[in-house]
Amino acid sequence: MSKKILIIGGVAGGATAAARLRRLDEEAQIIMFERDEYISFANCGLPYHIGETIKEREQLILETPENMRKKFNIDVRIKSEVVSIDPKNKKVRVKSNAMGDYDESYDYIILSPGAKPIQPPLKGIDGPGIFKLRNVADMDRIKAVVDRGETKTAVVIGGGFIGVETAENLKERGLEVTIVEAAPHILAPFDTEMSVIAEKELNDNGISIILGNGVSSFDHEGGKIRITLGNDRVLETDMVILSIGVAPDTGFLKDSGIGLGERGHILVDDHMRTNLEGIYAVGDAVLVKEYIFQTDAAIPLAGPANRQGRIAADNIGGFDKKYKGTQGTSILKVFSLAAASTGNNERTLQKMGLVYNKDYKVSYIHPMNHVSYYPGATQLTIKTIYDTNGKILGAQAMGYEGVDKFIDVMATAIKFGATIEDLKELELAYAPPFLAAKSPANMIGFMAENEVKGLVETFRSEELETFDPQRQLLLDIREDLEVETTGCLLEALCIPLNSLRDRLDELDKNKEILVYCAVGIRGYIAARILMQKGYKVKNLLGGMKMHEMGSYRAKEVDSGSNDQGLSDKKSLVSEAPTRVVEVDACGMCCPGPLMRAKETMDILKPGEVMNIKASDPGFFEDVKAFAQRTGNELLGVKKDKGIIFASVKKGNSNLSVNAGITGDSPVANPKDGKTMVVFSGDLDKAIASFIIANGAAAMGKKVTMFFTFWGLNILRKDEPIAVKKSFIEKGFGMMMTKGSKKLQLSKMNMGGIGAKLIRKVMRDKNVESLEALIEAAKKSGVNLVACTMSMDVMGIKEEELIQGVNFGGVGYYLGEAEDANVNLFI
Ligand code: FAD
Numbered sequence: 001m002s003k004k005i006l007i008i009g010g011v012a013g014g015a016t017a018a019a020r021l022r023r024l025d026e027e028a029q030i031i032m033f034e035r036d037e038y039i040s041f042a043n044c045g046l047p048y049h050i051g052e053t054i055k056e057r058e059q060l061i062l063e064t065p066e067n068m069r070k071k072f073n074i075d076v077r078i079k080s081e082v083v084s085i086d087p088k089n090k091k092v093r094v095k096s097n098a099m100g101d102y103d104e105s106y107d108y109i110i111l112s113p114g115a116k117p118i119q120p121p122l123k124g125i126d127g128p129g130i131f132k133l134r135n136v137a138d139m140d141r142i143k144a145v146v147d148r149g150e151t152k153t154a155v156v157i158g159g160g161f162i163g164v165e166t167a168e169n170l171k172e173r174g175l176e177v178t179i180v181e182a183a184p185h186i187l188a189p190f191d192t193e194m195s196v197i198a199e200k201e202l203n204d205n206g207i208s209i210i211l212g213n214g215v216s217s218f219d220h221e222g223g224k225i226r227i228t229l230g231n232d233r234v235l236e237t238d239m240v241i242l243s244i245g246v247a248p249d250t251g252f253l254k255d256s257g258i259g260l261g262e263r264g265h266i267l268v269d270d271h272m273r274t275n276l277e278g279i280y281a282v283g284d285a286v287l288v289k290e291y292i293f294q295t296d297a298a299i300p301l302a303g304p305a306n307r308q309g310r311i312a313a314d315n316i317g318g319f320d321k322k323y324k325g326t327q328g329t330s331i332l333k334v335f336s337l338a339a340a341s342t343g344n345n346e347r348t349l350q351k352m353g354l355v356y357n358k359d360y361k362v363s364y365i366h367p368m369n370h371v372s373y374y375p376g377a378t379q380l381t382i383k384t385i386y387d388t389n390g391k392i393l394g395a396q397a398m399g400y401e402g403v404d405k406f407i408d409v410m411a412t413a414i415k416f417g418a419t420i421e422d423l424k425e426l427e428l429a430y431a432p433p434f435l436a437a438k439s440p441a442n443m444i445g446f447m448a449e450n451e452v453k454g455l456v457e458t459f460r461s462e463e464l465e466t467f468d469p470q471r472q473l474l475l476d477i478r479e480d481l482e483v484e485t486t487g488c489l490l491e492a493l494c495i496p497l498n499s500l501r502d503r504l505d506e507l508d509k510n511k512e513i514l515v516y517c518a519v520g521i522r523g524y525i526a527a528r529i530l531m532q533k534g535y536k537v538k539n540l541l542g543g544m545k546m547h548e549m550g551s552y553r554a555k556e557v558d559s560g561s562n563d564q565g566l567s568d569k570k571s572l573v574s575e576a577p578t579r580v581v582e583v584d585a586c587g588m589c590c591p592g593p594l595m596r597a598k599e600t601m602d603i604l605k606p607g608e609v610m611n612i613k614a615s616d617p618g619f620f621e622d623v624k625a626f627a628q629r630t631g632n633e634l635l636g637v638k639k640d641k642g643i644i645f646a647s648v649k650k651g652n653s654n655l656s657v658n659a660g661i662t663g664d665s666p667v668a669n670p671k672d673g674k675t676m677v678v679f680s681g682d683l684d685k686a687i688a689s690f691i692i693a694n695g696a697a698a699m700g701k702k703v704t705m706f707f708t709f710w711g712l713n714i715l716r717k718d719e720p721i722a723v724k725k726s727f728i729e730k731g732f733g734m735m736m737t738k739g740s741k742k743l744q745l746s747k748m749n750m751g752g753i754g755a756k757l758i759r760k761v762m763r764d765k766n767v768e769s770l771e772a773l774i775e776a777a778k779k780s781g782v783n784l785v786a787c788t789m790s791m792d793v794m795g796i797k798e799e800e801l802i803q804g805v806n807f808g809g810v811g812y813y814l815g816e817a818e819d820a821n822v823n824l825f826i
Contacts, residue, residue, distance in 0.1 A: 002027040005108045005316060006092060008082045010034030011041060012302050013112030013283030015063060016309035022072040024317030030074045031104065033094060035081040038136050039065060044302055046139040047162070050146065051169025060136065085109070085256040087276045108278045110312050111253070111266060115246035115284035115300050124218030129225050130240040133166055142166075145239060146173050153177075154239040155227055157215055159186025161332050163243035164198070167207055168335060170241070177207045178235065178556065180227070182214035182244075184799055186554075189330060189341045190396050193461075193546055194383055197398040199554035201337040204620070204639060209554035210235075211803055212717070230719055231802070233775070246300055248285040261287045265298055270322045272312040280316065282308035291325035292343060292393060292414065293352065299326045329411040331404055336641040338403035342411040343394030346385060360387050362460075363447050364542030366519040367440045368615070369402030372587030374432040378615040378642035379589070380406065381545070384444045390419035390452065400615075400642025402435075409441050420448035447524075456527050459514055459538040461547040464489060465788065473511040477526045478518055478544075481598055482591040485626045489516065489547065490809065497522045500529055509535060516540035516547075518590040518618070545590075545618060555804055556779070578607050585614040586643060593619045597626055597648070604650040609635065611647050619644045673702035673820035675813070680826055681710030681737055682746035683755050683770065687762075689826045690773035696822075697780040704816040705777075706808070708787035711826075712794065713737040714774075715786055715801045729795025736794065739802075740770045778804045785813065 005021060007014045010032045018032050032039065040063035048054040065076035079097035086092070091103045117132040119125060131142050145151055152175060156167040159181035171177045179186065179202065185195040186202075186209065199209055213233070218240065219226040227235045248264045259267040259275040265287035272280045283305035290297040304326045314321040331340035346362065354360055363384045368377040380399030386392050395410035397403045413423060424445030430437050438446070450456050467474065467490055474492040476483060483494050495503050497517070507513060513535050517523040523539040530537040540547065583600050585593035593614035600610045612623070620639055623646040627634035635647040674696040678689050689705065696703045707715055718739030737743055745754040759769060768776065778784065785808045786801055798807065817823050 002029055003107045003316070004029045004105065005031070005110065006082075006104060006106045007032040007110045007112065008092070009112035009114055009283070009285075010039035010076065010078070011043065011112070011114065013114075013305040013309035013312075014110065015040040015068070016306045017110045017112065017282065017313040018068070018074050019072055020310045020313035021317060022074060024313065026073075030072075032068070032074055032076045033080045033082050033092075034076070034078045036135055036137065037078055039063060039068065039076060039078065041136050043135070046133055046136070047165035047169045049139055050133075050143045050166065051172040053169070053172070057136075057140075060139075081252075083252050085253065085258070085279070087257055087279065090278070106278070108316050109280065110309070110316070111258075111274070111279065111281040111285065112283045112305070112309060113249040113252075113285050114305075116249045117242060118245045118247050119242065120244070122215060122217055124220060124225075125242070127218055127220040127225070129220070129223075129238065130218060130242060132242045133162060142239075142241070146170065146175070151175060151238040153237045154241060155180055155225075155235055155237040156241045156243060157227075158242065158244035159183075159209070159211075160188065160243060160245060161330070163241065164202070164332060164334060166241050166243060167202070168205075168333070170239075171205065171207055175239075178210060178237070179207060180210045180213060180215065180229065180235070182212070182230070184212050186211070187332070187339065188347075189328060189345060190339065191346045191383065193542075193550040194339075194341075194381070194396045194398060196549050196552040196554065197381060198332075198334045198337060198339050200549075200552055201334045203555055203557050205335045206557055208556035210556065211554055212799065213803065231717060232771075246284065248298075250285050261296070261298075263298070270324070271315050271320075272308050272323055273315070280312040282312050288323070289325040290344070291327045294325060295352070297326060297328075299328045301326070301328065301330060303329070327411055327414055329407065331407060336400055336639065337398060338400065339396075339398050340403050340407035341394070341396040342407055343392065343414045344385065345394055345396065349385065349393065356460075358388075360385055360393060361448070361451065362541065363444055363451070364520060364546050365440060365443050365447060366542070366545060366589070367443055368436065368587060368589075369399060370434050371432045371436045372589070375586065376401075376615075377587040378402075379617055380440065381542075381549075381617075382406065382440055382444065383542075384410070384420075384448070386420050386448060390421055390448065392418055392420065392423070402440075405435075406440050409439075413441070420445050420452070424449060450524070456524055456531070457538045458541045460541050461550050464514075464547070465792065467514070471511055473508055473513050475507070475513050475515040475526070476517075477515055477522050479591045479595070481594050482518065485594055485622055485629060486544075487815065489544065492516075497526055500526055504530075504533060507535060511536075513537040514540065517543050519543040519545050548618075551807060553804060553806060578609070579604070580609045580611060583610055583612040585612055585616075585619075587615060590616050590618050590622070592616070594622055594626060597623065598630075601630060601632055601648065601650060606650050606652045608650045609647060610650075611645070613643055613645050615643055617642070617644070619646070623648065671819050671821050673704065673816065674822045674824075675704045675817045675820040676706065676824045676826060677813070678705055678707045678711035678714065678826050679709055680746070681713035681743060683740075683743035683758065684745050684747075685826050686711075686714045686740065686743055687758075687770050687773065689824075690770065690777055692824070693777050693782045694773060694780065697777065697782050702783075702819065703777075703781075704783040704785060704813070704820070706785045706787060706813040706816075707805075708790045709794070710736075712786060712790055712796055712801075713743065714740050714770075715784065715805050716740075716796070717800055717802055718742065721797075721800045732795050736796075740774065743770070774802070783816070785816075787813070 007018050042060045045060045068074045068076045081095045082092045083095050084093045091105045154170045154175045154177050156163045156179045159179050167177045167179050187195045213229045217228045250264045266281040266285050268281050268286050284300035287296050311321045311323050329342040365382050378400040383396045385394045397406050423441045426441050428439045476488040476492040476494040477497045479496050515523045515526045520543040527537045527539040585596040593616050627648050631651040633649040637646040693703045716739045748754045784805045786805050788807050788809050
């Protein structure tokens, strides 16, 4: 007798299972139930139709019910929701638009109901203008609103893949977009120092990001939505996209007897079988095993859903197929950037109790996607994690080209249990337009081998927080030009690599030498020189680039795009009456582009222009600093598909970089900045300092506020933040005021009444509250710097401070004070 198989859910997992079943068994009776109107549509393409990259809506509908019927003889029933399962009598209850309510019997079921967007019970969440994006109907609703052209602003709640893709596509449609994320960073599959690369790309493309702040309510007023965040800040917007994650769509299974996990995921064995006979489950709704450690995981991705659908069908069709686990290999487009990962990230490993350097190691490399001498090379940033036996545990990559190829190599390596030793031996296709003879995967293998075999010791950027000049020496091995343009870390001794052998006598053999360069390679060469000369030395993993990424703070940006004066490549200055010199520094790693820029500017006359393009991502910031330091005018800088285009006009002052830095000659920019040490945590003094700062910023001055000791209280978040602290740190934390709202007056505080009074008086006199003053300061670019030394002493962690704060030590502050003509101590 032929089998009767019901499939619940007609998209990724369900449609795949149905087609496979038919190919295995021509006689089976297959019925597919889909609650919505469409089956087999491309969920993954939905954001791109909103953004109009995918122009034709029909392209997203991969298969119609009629086609499924004709091609596979499958009885497709759309607008038919299965509302319950009765395993005892082997039947399901269906609510159908066309057929009313009825029962359908079964021999087998494949459940593929997917996952639905999480919708927390917040005030106003069901109101108008708040959307989610799961299916075609959701997409149609969002697109219709955007198409009307009246919507100017959107807030995307949640910085996961769907949130980021939707944010990008709304931006492409001309909306002003803000992403609000409750976690400290967006894109959970990536570790902090990698996700900030995506945050920066979003910022550079004009998307604002608010991190570490969740939503507490929505209010609807006059067509606008007012979003109140956890810290009481209110955002006003025309449209909200809710994408704070997904939950398994398994409510209808509650009373079925099917085993469900804590969050409602269907529990299955390695054959995709549930605990009930004849019932299989696949896709976003099931709890899977993570491939490497075989721990329980919920990983909602299309690839696994499709493969699981096929396995369930195979097992019903008489084969014996196992699902071996999900690696979480995923990739995302963030404007021109590609962000991809596979396997575990460090956060996951640490949650499992694994310890860096004891249980696992990390490597960073920044290779070009193909040889640098072939035009169009762009740089990748790659992080790889491997255990102490060399087994690869995970990889993350960001870049403009070649990210997909690299991550697939690593995903395949992980699948087959490869070690870093195996990576060295991989033979990958090479010709100049495609790769380098030493592929990134080979490079990781070489680097990791160096470390494992003791040829080099490494340290991570965080270790600089405990830098001790008594027993350590920080050595910057970059070229003078790089140091002069970007500054160096702490009080590093700067000796360019090429001079190192001649200047060894400047290094104290009794100290541990912490060496660094831009990306780690020259640091490694220096470390090898020094180790062989008997020095104890460690190289900074990933170089200054990873250090900088680690300290990048996502921000709120002006509504413009990344074009800072250049709207597209063509608008590079080309019709100027004076000479314009074109420089192509693509394929060059730092300091190559800077050197080319300097050489060119040195030969230009005042008023002449250099148009330079470079593929080194760091050049986007470097060229701004270079122009400022050298007294030249940056006419514009923009990024396009990983290439940075900048236009710099030669200034009149004819300053060399050295002159700007050392002060031997007139400096490039007048020293009219204002700096302030905010030592006090008193409300009145905090208000005064922010009023002065905002005033100076309004006059176009560069303002830096350096918060130290009690002043740090002003920057603390007012909600409790879960961070690990020692006993003493906890004690300190309890005694210290938490956030601007709890500050007290320096005089006449009267148990807090004074503080309340002053706030009321300020309100009555239309003076902004301290919190509003802080926001205004951030918006006008006041540099809020938390003193890392005080944070360390007082046990305050970065996560405890409000968004938008930078971190720096005394050296950093003094550097800022150098460029200022007013310096206040409050
Ligand atoms: P789904 O494809 O969600 O299908 C479940 C179907 O079951 C739904 O149509 C639902 O209506 C139906 N259903 C639920 N309950 C019932 C019921 N009781 N009766 C009848 N029908 C029911 N993954 C990637 O790997 N890469 C990407 O780039 C990517 N981008 C995405 C972008 C968006 C906007 C979205 C929403 C998802 C994206 N995904 C992506 C995730 C991917 O789409 C899912 O992992 C995949 O579709 C899961 O397949 P599934 O069969 O488990 O569930």
